[in-house]
């Protein structure tokens with residue numbers, strides 16, 4: 540039995556205020572948010588070390604204060620917030636409750652929320668994950684979800700199908716920012732294509748004909764140095780983590796992504812979050828990155 544019989548029409552907020560998510564696909568909402576606010580995505584990653592740096596306890600109250608502060612600082616000005624589910628899950632059900640509230644408050648303030656939960660399983664179980672994050676009536680409903688295709692791209696079908704129905708998006712881990720990803724993602728298949736390139740090709744097919752932007756994105760690390768071997772023209776968003784703490788810089792984005800830079804959603808967590816807990820300092824840090832990104836993309 541399905542927890543949610545079918546995606547209901549359901550009012551949600553977005554960059555231009557309340558909207559019906561089933562009426563407007565994620566890609567269109569994201570394009571507008573990026574055009575209005577700039578493309579920056581700030582992470583909500585309540586690492587234990589950051590809670591300590593902020594003078595907070597490593598407990599649910601600290602988690603809640605941290606997340607609330609990040610939402611208050613940037614949700615009314617950046618296009619996207621990306622909570623890292625792991626740091627909420629470690630507190631069990633009370634951590635998940637904080638995550639639910641953070642998602643709802645971020646969306647109410649006008650940010651789109653990409654839930655970074657990196658789910659992936661056999662198709663029948665994937666349907667459960669899809670309902671948990673992409674069904675409009677789910678407590679953790681998010682504008683988009685990160686998913687892992689390493690049980691086979693086809694295993695993601697339930698998430699892709701539900702996202703299409705509910706107006707949500709999906710980000711597939713194609714070329715991740717961590718060095719260990721290469722052993723899987725750069726592996727060459729029997730047809731001569733790498734695994735990562737194959738994921739990008741699947742996404743281009745999902746997004747074919749969508750305007751102004753498809754809803755099915757790829758995670759492509761900003762740390763990768765050279766992407767010239769890859770066709771990044773997937774007509775969908777490219778979520779690019781790795782800036783700041785992992786070593787990539789905003790200035791590198793135009794050369795790295797080429798013509799696709801217009802569809803890049805640059806992501807930063809620790810290098811913004813370490814400026815807390817002052818709301819003004821967090822805001823200023825996010826704005827410095829946003830300006831650097833804008834300058835690079837405008838000059839591209």
Ligand SMILES: O=c1ccn([C@@H]2O[C@H](COP(=O)(O)O)[C@@H](O)[C@H]2O)c(=O)[nH]1
Nearest residue numbers: 623715716717760780784785807808809
């Ligand atoms: O390839 C990937 C996919 C996801 N991530 C996530 O993004 C943030 C990065 O945090 P920083 O502090 O800016 O390094 C984190 O939540 C990762 O799990 C990624 O880094 N790379």
